[in-house]
Every structure is written in structure tokens, then in C-alpha cells.
Amino acid sequence: MPPLPVAETGKRTERPHPLTPLIRGWLLLVAIVLAVGREFLPDGHRDGGFQRGDLRWLFIALGVAVLLAAAAGFVSWWFTHFVIDDDEIRVDSGALWRRSARVGFERLQSVDIVQPFAARPFGLVELRLEAGGGDRSLVLRYLRRAHADRLRGYLLARAHGEQRSVADDHGPVASGFTDLGADDRPLVTVSSARLIGSFLLSTEWLLSAGALVAMLVLGRWFAVLSFLVPSMIPVAIGTLTLVSRRVLAMFRFTLSESPHGLRVARGLTNLTSQSVPLDRVQGVRVTQSLLWRPFGWYRLDVDVLGYRSEREENNRSEATTVLLPVADRGQLAGALSRVLPGVDVDAVPLRRPPARARALRWLDFRVLRSGWDARVVVTDHGLLVWTRDIVPHGKAQSARIRQGPLQRLLRLADVHVDTTPGPVDAVARQLDVADARAMATGQLDRTRAALRTRPPRS
Structure with a gap:
């Protein structure tokens, strides 16, 4: 041939x-x-x-x-x-x-x-x-x-x-360090001090560094350091890899607004400039760890249609779902206003599960909440890492009910609002069975109504 x-x-x-x-x-x-x-x-x-x-x-x-x-x-x-x-x-x-x-x-x-x-x-x-x-x-x-x-x-x-x-097409060339063009408007620039501070207060770093220090102390105390060195090498490599993923890859992180959506530029050694088309954003996740709460720091992730990202920390040189690795309340509100224009997330009415759900979720019962308005569905969960998932009705792909054996005894159920694969996992947890059924069937109606009024390009 x-x-x-x-x-x-x-x-x-x-x-x-x-x-x-x-x-x-x-x-x-x-x-x-x-x-x-x-x-x-x-x-x-x-x-x-x-x-x-x-x-x-x-x-x-x-x-x-x-x-x-x-x-x-x-x-x-x-x-x-x-x-x-x-x-x-x-x-x-x-x-x-x-x-x-x-x-x-x-x-x-x-x-x-x-x-x-x-x-x-x-x-x-x-x-x-x-x-x-x-x-x-x-x-x-x-x-x-x-x-x-x-x-x-x-x-x-x-x-x-x-x-x-x-x-x-012979427009001006963007900056080689921040990838900002003449038509781009910076929204958030994450300072190096805040980025490093958020990393040092992350659970992954504290566990890795703590394990390494504990092995060193025990090895010196019991005079068996030479025997522990082979076990310490993988931990040290994992710690360095974590530094590379969370600090070097996100260094000089800049979120800007371009004529065709949002743009994320990041990286110290490798510069990655990523376009985020707003009409492809399927869901939003806001997280705040327990150690970040005194500083008022948040992290913002999105589900983007077409991205082959993983559900784990994906801070590599490929496309990332991280829209803000660390931000204060004002920066978070500004980014949310661009991703979800016209949506006031704080105004969405949220309800807690019935009191009998405390038997199954006694640790984080107080933070379990879910609700919706005319635009989005919102779910909250997590005590050590507070997580809020937001899904626009027009982006939901399905709504399903799951019920475990203990939930069946207590007449409770979970409602999953599914989107494309990504970090967003909207689950209304421990609802009354009747409320769960009403939420799931109502979500299908809200999705159909949103699709009828959605612009053709989105």
C-alpha cells in the first residue's frame, strides 16, 4: 500500500x-x-x-x-x-x-x-x-x-x-512568564507566600514530613537508622514529588479573564497556560481544610467537559481542574461570579438531614446540608475538609438514589447528581426517603427545563 x-x-x-x-x-x-x-x-x-x-x-x-x-x-x-x-x-x-x-x-x-x-x-x-x-x-x-x-x-x-x-490573525504575543495578552484581565494572582503556606498546612505534607521525622527519631533513638534508610527513601521521594506537584506546578498561579473564557497560567520550571471555556464547566467544588479555616483560605475546582483528568490531585503539566489552588473569601467570590454568572450560592436554601441520620453520621452531621434554587443544586459535607459541590441544573447528566442496608432501616437515602468525570461529586446525604425521591424526580424536571432555555453553544 x-x-x-x-x-x-x-x-x-x-x-x-x-x-x-x-x-x-x-x-x-x-x-x-x-x-x-x-x-x-x-x-x-x-x-x-x-x-x-x-x-x-x-x-x-x-x-x-x-x-x-x-x-x-x-x-x-x-x-x-x-x-x-x-x-x-x-x-x-x-x-x-x-x-x-x-x-x-x-x-x-x-x-x-x-x-x-x-x-x-x-x-x-x-x-x-x-x-x-x-x-x-x-x-x-x-x-x-x-x-x-x-x-x-x-x-x-x-x-x-x-x-x-x-x-x-496577527495579534500581540502574550507574556512569556504569565501568558497574559493585551486583551486578558487578571482576576487572581496567588502569592508565593500563600501558596507555600497552604502547602505546609496541607494534610498530605504534614503526614509525609511527620512520617519521615518519626523514622529519623526512632532510628537514632534505637540505633537502627541504617536499617530504616531503605524504607525512608520512598517516603522522601514521595515528599519531594508532593512539593513538585503542589508548589512548583502551581507557582505564580494566575487566573485571568480572556475574550474566550478564563485562562489559568502556572508553573515555575514548566509554564502551563490553560484555557477554561465557561460553557464547558459542568460543576464547581469549593473545599476548605480544618487547618485553613483560621486563615480563611479556600480551594476551587471545576468539572470541565472533555478534560481527561483524574479525581485525585491533578497538578501535573497536563490540563488541570484546579481553578484556584488557594484563595481568600473575596477572591473565591470573584471567581465564582465568572464561572456561575448570576448565581448567588450563599442564597440557596439548604436543609439538614433528619435527626435520626445522626446515628450514621455522628461526626459530621452538623455540616451535612443540601438544597437547590432555580439555577443550581448545592450539597455540603465534610468536617476535617469541608466540601461544597455546586452543579447547574442544565449540566446535570443524571439523578439517582442510593440506599445502604443501615439507611434502609432508618428510612434514609442519598441522592447523587452526576456530571462529567472530575472532582465534583454532588451527593445529598442522609435524606428522608420521601425527600430523596422528591429531590431526584424534581431534579430531572429542573434539568429538562434548563436544557430548553440553554443557549445552543453551551
Whole structure:
């Protein structure tokens, strides 16, 4: 079978930047250096330790690895082409097995820019295109920053139904540190002191650091520190990984308002700029841990349609559901007013479960509340970590009732209001059976009514 054509007649195809193989291959080279070099380190089993002959073989192995990595990277770059014009988005790749991925403008969920640390000195970035409807996300590595900014502006405009030509999009380039453009308006900038303080008061950090300190103290006290070192290494690695996820990845966190929704820029070593289309937000979660309450700090997460995020802490370089990692009451209210325009969450009437539910939820019975108004459904729970889930009626996908054996004895039930996968988990807990049935059936009616009045694009 002949190979697939690179492009159709008349289509202007582009390759990623020529330095792409170098940037993509440096991590592989570091991994090879660590793997090969470890074999030549003295471990107490070889006589003489590191020898000069070992150094010669190490250089030979590294040279071969560099050549192989460079050849593989060059082949991958040479056979990668993309087309972004007035008609389509297409990425062709593969040397032996050709792959062609196309995404329609109307299926674009978000267009994000990611700049790894290795790409920063060269002014290059990744362009990530998140698509919905089962389409795979597309990643273009690497493009010049100015080129990626203009493509992002054009794609976001087309995704929102604007008829624009890619040749006409020559707007100003956004800042390389905050990704703020001329039309962007900053809403919240999380200070480094508050970010670090919230991390030091997080349960994950306190448990990890406490376990490490306890092992050190016990090891010194009972003179068994050498036996505990192998167990301490994974704990130390986990602690450092937590620092990277919660501090480095969220450093200089900026939430801004752009012409096509909200934009999140974050990262100390790797800059990640993520577009958050407001019409794709399916739900909102507000949390406050017990240690944050004296400072009045909150965290804001959202469910976004099309994001392949996990329910755990997803502070990696990919798309994140974190809209504010830490914020005060005023900043939280400002962000909520943009995500849920016209909704006063504090005015939603909330009710507690019946008194008999205290037998099952005696610890957090006082914070269990749920209710709704004409726009949203709201649920509260959690004593150590207070959590409020908010789901607009038009975004709810289903409503279901769950009842365990003990709940059946007490005539109680839970009502789940489901949205797309993400951190939001709206559950009205421990309701009277009759109230649960009325809430679930009423939620279906409220969802249908909201869908009838919802704008076509949302």
C-alpha cells in the first residue's frame, strides 16, 4: 500500500520546529545516563571501584545512545506534519505506520500552551488541543511562542463560532512568564507566600514530613537508622514529588479573564497556560481544610467537559481542574461570579438531614446540608475538609438514589447528581426517603427545563 499523502493539493503543511528532536530527547538522554552510570558506581562488591576502563566504556555507551536518540528524534520530526488553516486541523505522523488525526473546529474544547523547562531557553512551546466527543487530544511539539499564540487565538475564535481566517490573525504575543495578552484581565494572582503556606498546612505534607521525622527519631533513638534508610527513601521521594506537584506546578498561579473564557497560567520550571471555556464547566467544588479555616483560605475546582483528568490531585503539566489552588473569601467570590454568572450560592436554601441520620453520621452531621434554587443544586459535607459541590441544573447528566442496608432501616437515602468525570461529586446525604425521591424526580424536571432555555453553544 502506498504511503498516505502528506497533504492535499493546495494545503500548506508545516513541520514542528527543527530543534524539536533535541528538546524531546534530552530527558531520554538523562535517563540513559542514570541507568548506565549506575552500573559503574562502586557498590562494595567490586574490587577497585571505578576504573579508567569503565569510564571509556561509559562514554562509548553514551555516544551510541545519543546517536540512536538523535536518529529516532529526527525521523519522528521529519515525518510529522500539521495543517491548521481556514478549513481543518490535521496532524500527520509516523514513519512506518502513517497516522492522520483531524479535529473539527466545533469539537475543540480548549487550546493550551505548555512550555517545559528544556524548551524555555529556545522560546519554544507545546500546543495542546483538547477535543470532545471521543476525539483524541492533539499535541504539537514544538512551535515558536509567537506562532503558537496566534494559532491559539485563531483556534479559540473558530471554536466559539467566529468566522476568521488564519492569515488574518496577527495579534500581540502574550507574556512569556504569565501568558497574559493585551486583551486578558487578571482576576487572581496567588502569592508565593500563600501558596507555600497552604502547602505546609496541607494534610498530605504534614503526614509525609511527620512520617519521615518519626523514622529519623526512632532510628537514632534505637540505633537502627541504617536499617530504616531503605524504607525512608520512598517516603522522601514521595515528599519531594508532593512539593513538585503542589508548589512548583502551581507557582505564580494566575487566573485571568480572556475574550474566550478564563485562562489559568502556572508553573515555575514548566509554564502551563490553560484555557477554561465557561460553557464547558459542568460543576464547581469549593473545599476548605480544618487547618485553613483560621486563615480563611479556600480551594476551587471545576468539572470541565472533555478534560481527561483524574479525581485525585491533578497538578501535573497536563490540563488541570484546579481553578484556584488557594484563595481568600473575596477572591473565591470573584471567581465564582465568572464561572456561575448570576448565581448567588450563599442564597440557596439548604436543609439538614433528619435527626435520626445522626446515628450514621455522628461526626459530621452538623455540616451535612443540601438544597437547590432555580439555577443550581448545592450539597455540603465534610468536617476535617469541608466540601461544597455546586452543579447547574442544565449540566446535570443524571439523578439517582442510593440506599445502604443501615439507611434502609432508618428510612434514609442519598441522592447523587452526576456530571462529567472530575472532582465534583454532588451527593445529598442522609435524606428522608420521601425527600430523596422528591429531590431526584424534581431534579430531572429542573434539568429538562434548563436544557430548553440553554443557549445552543453551551
